[in-house]
Amino acid sequence: MASALASPASTLPLKVDDLVNSFGTVKAVAGVSLELRAGECLGLLGPNGAGKSTVIRGIVGRVIPDAGSIAIFGNPASSAAAREALGWVPQELAVYPRLSCEENLMSFGRYHGLSGAKLAESVAWCLDWAALQDRAGELAKNLSGGMKRRLNMAAGIIHRPRVVLMDEPTVGVDPQSRNRIFEMIEALRAGGTSIMYTTHYMEEAERLCDRIAIIDHGRIIALGTNEQLVHSAFASRSQVTARFVGNSPEIAGWVERRGGHMGDGTAHFTIESSTEIAGLLADAEKDGLELADVSLRRPNLESVFLHLTGRELRD
Amino acid sequence: MIFAIVRTSIAGLRRDRPSLALSFVLPITFFSIFASVFGGQHSSTPKVKVIAVDEDQSAASRQLVQALKRETSLVVSTQSETKGKSSQTFTAASAEAAVKAGDFPVALIIPNGFGEHPVSFGPAQNGVQIQLLNDSSDMIAPQVVSGLLQKAAMTAMPSKMAEQGALYTGKYVGGFTPEQQKRMDESMAQLRKYEDAPAKSEPDGSSSGPGDSEFGGIISVQSRAVVGENKRNPMISFYAAAIGVMFLLFTASGSAGALLDEAESGTLDRVLSSHVTMTMLLGGKLVFNTMLAFTQLIVMFLWARAVFHLDFFEHIPGFVVMGLCTAFAVASFGMLLASMCHTRAQLGAVSTLLILTMSAVGGSMFPRFLMPPAMQTAGLFTINGWAIDGFTKVFWRDLPLSALWPQVAVLLGIGTTLFLIARRIARRWEFA
Numbered sequence: 001m002a003s004a005l006a007s008p009a010s011t012l013p014l015k016v017d018d019l020v021n022s023f024g025t026v027k028a029v030a031g032v033s034l035e036l037r038a039g040e041c042l043g044l045l046g047p048n049g050a051g052k053s054t055v056i057r058g059i060v061g062r063v064i065p066d067a068g069s070i071a072i073f074g075n076p077a078s079s080a081a082a083r084e085a086l087g088w089v090p091q092e093l094a095v096y097p098r099l100s101c102e103e104n105l106m107s108f109g110r111y112h113g114l115s116g117a118k119l120a121e122s123v124a125w126c127l128d129w130a131a132l133q134d135r136a137g138e139l140a141k142n143l144s145g146g147m148k149r150r151l152n153m154a155a156g157i158i159h160r161p162r163v164v165l166m167d168e169p170t171v172g173v174d175p176q177s178r179n180r181i182f183e184m185i186e187a188l189r190a191g192g193t194s195i196m197y198t199t200h201y202m203e204e205a206e207r208l209c210d211r212i213a214i215i216d217h218g219r220i221i222a223l224g225t226n227e228q229l230v231h232s233a234f235a236s237r238s239q240v241t242a243r244f245v246g247n248s249p250e251i252a253g254w255v256e257r258r259g260g261h262m263g264d265g266t267a268h269f270t271i272e273s274s275t276e277i278a279g280l281l282a283d284a285e286k287d288g289l290e291l292a293d294v295s296l297r298r299p300n301l302e303s304v305f306l307h308l309t310g311r312e313l314r315d
Numbered sequence: 316m317i318f319a320i321v322r323t324s325i326a327g328l329r330r331d332r333p334s335l336a337l338s339f340v341l342p343i344t345f346f347s348i349f350a351s352v353f354g355g356q357h358s359s360t361p362k363v364k365v366i367a368v369d370e371d372q373s374a375a376s377r378q379l380v381q382a383l384k385r386e387t388s389l390v391v392s393t394q395s396e397t398k399g400k401s402s403q404t405f406t407a408a409s410a411e412a413a414v415k416a417g418d419f420p421v422a423l424i425i426p427n428g429f430g431e432h433p434v435s436f437g438p439a440q441n442g443v444q445i446q447l448l449n450d451s452s453d454m455i456a457p458q459v460v461s462g463l464l465q466k467a468a469m470t471a472m473p474s475k476m477a478e479q480g481a482l483y484t485g486k487y488v489g490g491f492t493p494e495q496q497k498r499m500d501e502s503m504a505q506l507r508k509y510e511d512a513p514a515k516s517e518p519d520g521s522s523s524g525p526g527d528s529e530f531g532g533i534i535s536v537q538s539r540a541v542v543g544e545n546k547r548n549p550m551i552s553f554y555a556a557a558i559g560v561m562f563l564l565f566t567a568s569g570s571a572g573a574l575l576d577e578a579e580s581g582t583l584d585r586v587l588s589s590h591v592t593m594t595m596l597l598g599g600k601l602v603f604n605t606m607l608a609f610t611q612l613i614v615m616f617l618w619a620r621a622v623f624h625l626d627f628f629e630h631i632p633g634f635v636v637m638g639l640c641t642a643f644a645v646a647s648f649g650m651l652l653a654s655m656c657h658t659r660a661q662l663g664a665v666s667t668l669l670i671l672t673m674s675a676v677g678g679s680m681f682p683r684f685l686m687p688p689a690m691q692t693a694g695l696f697t698i699n700g701w702a703i704d705g706f707t708k709v710f711w712r713d714l715p716l717s718a719l720w721p722q723v724a725v726l727l728g729i730g731t732t733l734f735l736i737a738r739r740i741a742r743r744w745e746f747a
Contacts, residue, residue, distance in 0.1 A: 060588040080590065083590060088588050090584060091581075092584075095582065108586075108589065111589035113590050155585070
């Protein structure tokens with residue numbers, strides 16, 4: 001950790017430059033470039049198989065890139081200094097099930113070179129951060145799903161890294177545990193830690209991330225703040241959703257002719273101005289369609305995500 | 316509905332290769348091993364290696380040695396065979412040393428004066444007895460040799476038997492008339508002619524006629540165990556090692572399987588993203604598994620000491636050397652299996668198949684000296700075989716540490732080689 005701290009302040013916590021990685025004939029990552037700024041939380045969103053995990057695994061050194069470079073505070077990702085500065089919370093519950101919470105943290109702390117009082121201090125801090133003090137002696141396999149997730153996160157930051165990669169850390173937890181995890185992440189950020197965060201939950205990215213990168217087919221297809229992404233994809237347009245009585249092919253045909261699309265039995269339209277909604281309703285009435293309800297809303301991150309990556313199933 | 320369940324089960328079994336292997340390959344493998352050991356494919360019984368030392372060098376002793384050499388159940392050696400050195404005739408001392416070292420289970424010493432009264436029909440006439448030196452761990456070989464010795468005496472020295480019979484007759488009946496003596500002499504001449512061409516009587520060299528399995532038959536034999544004569548329970552040390560090594564192998568492969576669990580759970584990836592390298596990780600697991608196996612051996616032998624009175628505390632240095640070498644080899648074996656397999660189920664099937672096969676061939680289930688020569692040689696390709704040989708040297712033969720060098724070298728070699736192969740295969744986990 002000492003060498004990471006000694007890095008120049010101007011050096012970016014994480015810089016990925018033109019990363020390429022293939023598995024056989026499949027190009028999982030096709031030239032990804034990213035920068036994680038100091039104290040920032042950068043969201044990395046993408047459909048299944050888009051290349052998110054490969055990018056993350058490349059950064060933590062578990063995948064050797066075919067091309068490109070990765071630097072942590074200016075140090076190559078494979079260097080000892082980079083490993084000290086980098087923490088990783090994998091998507092899997094990567095802890096020892098037959099060890100207690102405290103023993104797990106002790107083990108991973110030792111793997112990162114901690115010992116003695118520094119190790120004990122870090123373990124105590126992590127138990128507190130993850131709200132697991134009362135369960136310190138509990139075997140990991142006996143914890144609830146949310147506690148296991150928190151222990152998994154604590155094991156990733158036991159060496160107090162300045163850059164943390166979190167790969168879908170809230171998968172399979174209840175809303176209460178998710179909120180607790182959000183608080184943990186916000187506490188980390190308050191301490192100045194830079195975070196790269198992957199998730200499939202758009203509201204998490206909206207809440208936690210300063211900037212968001214959308215990756216698809218191994219490439220970054222959009223990057224910016226939530227507002228920048230929405231504006232870039234939809235400008236000042238709004239979205240209208242309408243449900244009609246019945247579900248005939250004629251309704252779908254009418255929606256398509258009006259420039260919208262059907263999804264989950266609901267028609268979606270994009271309009272430039274809210275005044276356009278009156279014309280839409282009038283046309284529906286004129287063509288004999290009976291509306292059940294209509295709503296108008298500004299596009300959000302999910303709208304952008306679906307707009308950019310499409311609606312077809314990926315796996 | 317039952318048919319649907321059967322179809323589902325068949326489809327599942329077809330894709331469960333470990334279960335298929337356990338269901339079909341293991342039974343066939345075991346059947347083949349046992350059939351080989353107990354004669355399913357061999358009509359002849361295992362040959363007994365025996366040393367013959369002819370100190371007498373009389374006509375009778377030479378005839379006896381030649382007759383023993385013609386026995387197809389025996390492999391008689393009169394000279395030591397050392398690679399790179401000229402062979403030397405065995406002496407009583409070198410024969411005893413060879414039995415003590417476990418090179419031969421039995422040695423026969425034909426002492427000076429044997430030829431004067433080779434046939435005794437009971438206690439030796441002049442106090443000269445053939446010495447039968449044996450290793451008491453092999454309870455079969457001395458019985459076989461002593462029986463064939465009596466048989467050889469009957470077939471190889473009929474004239475001596477007749478002479479001795481005539482002497483008994485003269486002593487206890489009052490002698491022969493001149494006519495009877497003349498006929499006796501003529502018969503003796505015929506017998507001696509027969510003895511001069513013994514091989515012609517049995518051109519195929521096969522043994523014929525009943526053998527006398529009792530000690531103290533027509534030839535006086537004094538039997539002496541030169542190995543294990545003071546042991547309270549001769550087979551305890553053998554089985555402590557034999558069973559111990561087999562279960563060590565199971566434990567080591569199971570323990571090494573933690574690597575597969577860690578790979579599956581993602582823990583391995585997390586560990587390797589820290590300062591820990593794959594070599595460090597495998598090295599750490601090797602040390603742990605070696606310690607675990609050694610501790611198992613200690614418990615096993617302490618139990619044998621407490622319950623079966625194994626002389627454990629008298630052999631601590633030898634136990635430590637053999638225990639550590641064995642533990643290292645089995646730990647490496649487990650690491651190799653774990654690195655080769657992709658799932659716990661696969662590891663379970665492969666390890667069961669290999670370990671039971673190695674244990675059967677290597678002597679963990681029955682002593683190797685009871686096996687046919689080819690099987691005994693096959694046992695040298697197993698960890699069990701070398702480990703049991705080493706522990707036998709320590710606890711049974713009371714040999715010094717220096718005598719353990721072949722076993723130590725082989726076990727360390729096996730351990731190192733298997734670990735290096737495991738390390739090479741484990742590269743698949745290092746980077747995706």
